[in-house]
Amino acid sequence: MRIILCENYDELSEKAAGIVASQVMLKPDCVLGLATGSTPVGMYNKLAEMYKNGEIDFSQVRSFNLDEYYPIKKDNDQSYYTFMRENLFSKINIDPNNTHIPNGETDNPKAECENYEKMIKQSGGVDLQILGIGQNGHIGFNEPDASLNSYTHLTKLTENTINANSRFFNSYDEVPKQALTMGISTILSAKKIILLASGASKSTVVAELLNDAINTSVPATMLKTHPDVILICDRDAYMGTKLGIDIGGTNIKFAVVEGDCVKYKSSVKTERTCEGIIEAIAKEANSIKEQFNIKKVGVGTPGIIKNGMVTSVNLPFENTNLEKLLKERLGLPVTVDNDANCAALGEIEFGTTKECDNIVLVSLGTGVGGGIIMNRQICHGNNNMGEIGHIIIQTEGGRKCPCGLCGCWEQYASATALIKDAQAAALENKESVLYGLMEKNSSRLDGKLIFEALDQGCETAKAVFDKYIFYLASGIESLVNIFGPDAVVLAGGVTKQGDKLLAPLKEKLRGNIRIEISELQSDAGALGAAML
Secondary structure, eight states: EEEEEEEEEEHHHHHHHHHHHHHHHHHHTTTTEESSSSHHHHHHHHHHHHHHHHHOTTOOOOEESSEEESSOTTTTTSSSSHHHHHHTTTGGOOOOGGOOOOOTTTHHHHHHHHHHHHHHHHTTOSSEEEEOOOTOBBBBOOOOOOOOOOEEEEEEOHHHHHHGGGSSSGGGGGSSEEEEOOOOOHHHHSSEEEEEEEEEGGGHHHHHHHHHHHHHTTTGGGGGGSSSSSEEEEHHHHHHHHEEEEOSSEEEEEEEEETTTEEEEEEOOOOOOOHHHHHHHHHHHHHHHEEEESEEEEEESSEEEEETTTSSSSSSSBBHHHHHHHHHHHHHHHHEEEEEHHHHHHHHSSSSSTTTTTTEEEEESSEEEEEEEETTEOOOOOOTTTOOOSSBBBOOSSSSSSTBSSSHHHHHHHHHHHHHHHHHHHOOOOOSSHHHHHTTTTOOOOOHHHHHHHHTOHHHHHHHHHHHHHHHHHHHHHHHHHHHEEEEEEEGGGGGGTTTHHHHHHHHHSSSSOOEEOGGGGHHHHHHHEEE
């Protein structure tokens, strides 16, 4: 499912109208599946304006409406027959004989539905189907628990739908309690589908649509079985209030995001067992839910995530269905992804690269981690896409890596590698400033002491650091050649040295490569998880 995220309802209407107009121009006698309700009205107004300006011709277009109340007279102000005439048909040059709406006045609804289905098939099928989405996830009048195999049929409306539509009638009692509607199978037979969602009231169901598996309790999720669906939604429908969770080896961080604003941050200690981690997350998240109207939850975790199962070396997860466990405890849609992917997403949404579309995040810590964002979306692969620390930069005599390969980048460019190389060099050069600092620190070095030696003009430290920068630049140039990002963002403890790291690195890099040091640092993971 492709997603077009719009700033507001007007942009949503314009994008949707543009797709419809393109379909009509491409195939002047196309068959359109049309929807009613408040959401498509803006799109219909845009189409009417385009017709008025001579930009589009509807003279050969044929249309089939999704549904109609039953029973209802055509001249009833709330009938969909009247709705379509007032909002579209009277404003364009479509032939009335080419417009079709289920007959709410029929005495034989079964025969009407069968004939309607027959007419759709005789027309060659729907080329472009337009849909709205109900607050309970219905499309057309296919209510929760609708059959996947249903065709045009008479259906009972749920209390939720009757209450939602009662605002169009004088009272609840006047709302028809049944409707004639295209079925799920009829809708899915369309060649292309666009689904429109606008407003904060739709944010929960949009979250369920995007995050839940296909299920009849949210009929719109069945659209995931279709090969060509576009969800067009505004930020209110897409965003809602989100909770991001970043599971680390020491702490679990939480961030509440509304729109593009961070409303709340907290953290708790990471427990040693899977059950303990789930319990700690559930306790803090449910407490946060008491303060904020959370619509969806994103979780970043170290490890490999395959078919929804998490396996991590650093955490007690072994084929753990983290998504399911947390969904059961929180009662909200939950999405789980790798922590480096989440951090990269956090950088492009909230960091110094938020105007970019494509970035690579490089995290320099115990190893070298990474996240790849292309077209503002996380790049996923079948296996371990984003394991940039294991690109090979030394083919002959390369250092042994725990992954089983030799010459992996993280054996040369991680903070661990820098410290290991510095300790070896200090022991070989005991007259150096670097060795003296190591001796004062109980024969141990850390990144801070290496930079302190550099500040004191230590040649041994400089030789180690120059080699480190060479390897770091080599890997970054490989990433740039492969992915062509707008920017590369560096994170991790060693990047706290700022220009002491960045300036020599930029000197080594060839070409015009934009390099940034993360301003978010350890907050990026939770913020990015919220945006999943």
